[in-house]
Amino acid sequence: MIDVATLLPVPGAGLPQQDPWADLLGGLEMEAVFCSTGRFTEPWGIALPALPRTTMFHLLLDGRAVVDVDGDRHELGPGDLVLVPHGTGHRITGTVDDPATGLWDVDRTVVADRYEQLRIDGGGRPATLVCGAVGFTDPGAARLLASLPPVLRAPDGGHDAGDDGSWLRAVVAAIDHEVRRPRPGTDVVTARLADVLLVHVVRGWLEAEEPASGWIAALRDPALGPVLRAVHAAPGGPWTLDALAARARLSRSAFADRFAGTVGEPPMAYVTGCRMDAAARLLRADGASVEVVARRVGYDSVPGFHRAFVRRYGVTPGAWRASGAARSLAEVLGR
Template sequence: MDVLSDAVAAMRTGRPHSSRRDEYAPWGMRFDASDGAGFHVVLRGSAWLIPAEGRPVALGPGDVVFLAHGRGHALAGALDTPLAEIRLRADGTWPRLPSSARKSAPPDAVLLCGAYLLDRARAHPLLTELPEVVHLPARVGAHRSLRAAVELLGTELEESRPGSDTIVSSLLDTLLLYILRAWWLEGQRGSGHPTGWAAALADPAIAAALHAVHADPAHPWTVGELGTRAGLSRAAFARRFAALVGEPPLAYVTWWRMITAGRLLREDDMPLRLVAQRAGYTSEFAFAKAFKREYGVAPGQYRKRASQDPADGNGQAGLSL
């Protein structure tokens, strides 16, 4: 997997959900803070996004906003509209609109909204470095793949057909990657001076080393070997990696191995010795010691807790976006 896909997959838990909504003036919704990340797309009409902090953002047709940090926010047709508290059902679906809200005239706004449940305990910097609100305005010729995914998702939600459950879930995963790609690899590039992980991914040498680590975390990596992959001397590579990624190369390797192990324990029932091998440990005892140091619990206990978490079962419980 590439670094962006890997980072998202490691943080994601359960299944995402989404809904298409028709809104009639006056309308306004307030969403509580949650453990998830959410998005809103204006398919038709206009809306205001009102973040927990900062100025409201005017949204037009085709605009996409992504809220990575799960902070409360509001969405409304006008800034002076009273806001209704929106709470999802236990299964993560939207409450039905009252019948009085459905009119014969076209809706004032058509929205596509969705949410993802994330494991923030081991959040990857690719996501933690995102701003409070990622706003991707609609522009002719911009983010064509993202627009195509939005159109497909909107159609599936409007016209429920056989296979829609699987198609919608897959499209939501795809949409998340397109949103992040548009922000990191296209939006940041426009500034001419990428910073943080955007700079790390834009640097061919460091990106090559990161891809190598993510492709094979179990490999006994050394700074010298990673430097060779990057086409740099050992010392030059170590300096550049630490400057862009924020920590030394082998510290990142160890951290990513633990993230990989945590994901395997949550999502797979393979024996612990195989999880240890996938994480680069030849000794199950050494792996268990390192895992407990990182997570605070033994691998077996971590797996048991994950299996008992109702949010991990269907990805729906507790979401409020």
């Protein structure tokens, strides 16, 4: 897998030949947790539970809706898309005053293992929604997700949005077509198209925002960026605080303070996290033994690697490898 941190541009440096945003977003490796289409008439509403380690989304095809995430309200019109990146519990309703039914109490038809059709008939104004949640197979995706705000709204896809708006409207129209005319494989097509929209929203945020702290801020920092790229390129390297500070061209204390203040954790803790993320990928990808994986990520001691892995993921390396098979919807959502 291409490591996204090695490809992000740093202010003052020339852009690489590759498209850095494509590599960053492609590295997210999304997998559908569930996807649903909903046909509702007002008054209607759904209260969604918190779904840790997932990103939830709502695409309104027609009608109107309000998404409320801890008091942060977003009114939606046809074609609008909202992401809840951290899987926070929230409500989506026809209007602000509409009551919300718990997700598991909504009338539904199960179409496939992870695809359902929802219905609420209040007798009033209709609305059609595509909702769902995605997970991420690469443990490193957590760094990007942690940098995102609690709610993300897609850039305006209206007729004044130029070419960007045109293709966004085309994707929404394709989803709308699948929802209204179900065919074999509609659940797969709808989920894949939704993935495209999610990438679009995150890309828009990356292009528009310059956060003062967090992983993205550190990648763009002229001193910290080279350090992160080096660690991500070779997580098993002989990294020490002095070596990292030298690469940043800062004193040891200045580097440690700047790194912790921007990234949110000490430099060597970050290195350990990168090593464990690399180990997690290797354990599921190439079938190497735990001992081989430990050496490849910089550990001479298998017991030391074992302890670090358990601290990071809460399970042993062997248990992590065994859990790589796809989970059922009930297991994912704890139903």
